[in-house]
Amino acid sequence: MSTVLVVDDEPQILRALSINLRARGYEVVTAGDGGEALQLAAAALPDVVILDLGLPDLDGVEVIAGLRGWASVPILVLSGRSDSADKVDALDAGADDYVTKPFGMDELMARLRAMLRRNSPADSxxxxxxxxxxxxxxxxxxxxxxxxxxxxxxxxxxxxxxxxxxxxxxxxxxxxxxxxxxxxxxxxxxxxxxxxxxxxxxxxxxxxxxxxxxxxxxxxxxxx
Structure with a gap:
């Protein structure tokens, strides 16, 4: 069972993602801000991270940089920012993919599965x-x-x-x-x-x- 860390400051999005991920067999850990996300990532060692860029304490790019300082976990950025410069900044910081809000749950799950496949040893x-x-x-x-x-x-x-x-x-x-x-x-x-x-x-x-x-x-x- 893969563990997904979901980081978002909107409770309704955390709830919707948690329900959909658990229904598909994932273990889910949630965080409402960047500091909590970094702590949980170190404690739970998730297989993939879904990360909102607009967090109340740290910018999402800072969280990506913090994770990349010690982990290669796949990171899927989820954000309401549509500006391509924000997407490029996130990718350059180490994110693996980007989905813009509002998003389709099927598309997000497909991106998640692709990231997990890429990170598996069989893909070598x-x-x-x-x-x-x-x-x-x-x-x-x-x-x-x-x-x-x-x-x-x-x-x-x-x-x-x-x-x-x-x-x-x-x-x-x-x-x-x-x-x-x-x-x-x-x-x-x-x-x-x-x-x-x-x-x-x-x-x-x-x-x-x-x-x-x-x-x-x-x-x-x-x-x-």
Missing amino acids: TPVVTFGDAVVDLAATRVTVRGEEVRLTPTEWHLLEVLVRHPGKLISQRQLLVEVWGPGYETAHGNLRLYIAQLRRKLEPEPSRPRYVRTEPGMGYRFEP
């Missing part, structure tokens, strides 16, 4: 398959319909970061720092160019990508 497989493409992470080799596809070192590194985190929204800044290194945080043109090149080589319809998806204003998500 070195071969990732999507559509007609097969990515062998151990052999650094990509094939499409059985034919090897040649990627540049930068294309490979970008693809590797994406496919190692299926379903996770990765901010542009995260990708730029991971692939190009510090100092390239604002080189968005580089990122768009290489994403387009990957799509041309791997997507059935590059102009209508199914697997390397854009989240406007935020980043990219690999959907196998």
Whole structure:
């Protein structure tokens, strides 16, 4: 049974999430502010955290930073803030995904399941398959319909970061720092160019990508 820590200062949301999570077999721990959330996270060691950004004591981004100081637990941000800058700040601080209020319970539960799957040891497989493409992470080799596809070192590194985190929204800044290194945080043109090149080589319809998806204003998500 997975344990979920739900952090929100709205009692009705805490109650609704608790009821729905318990009905689906999850153990639930709740907190109404950031300080309590950090204490409970250390005590309960949850498998996943659902975190509201608008807390009365600490900003949600501060809570994410506090958790990331010692834990790799998946964090799903739940917030009424629709500004993409807030979402990017949360992702850059270490959040794994973001759902905006008001939200559909089915969507939130699907995101939660995906995060738990990504965090399980079974997801360390070195071969990732999507559509007609097969990515062998151990052999650094990509094939499409059985034919090897040649990627540049930068294309490979970008693809590797994406496919190692299926379903996770990765901010542009995260990708730029991971692939190009510090100092390239604002080189968005580089990122768009290489994403387009990957799509041309791997997507059935590059102009209508199914697997390397854009989240406007935020980043990219690999959907196998």
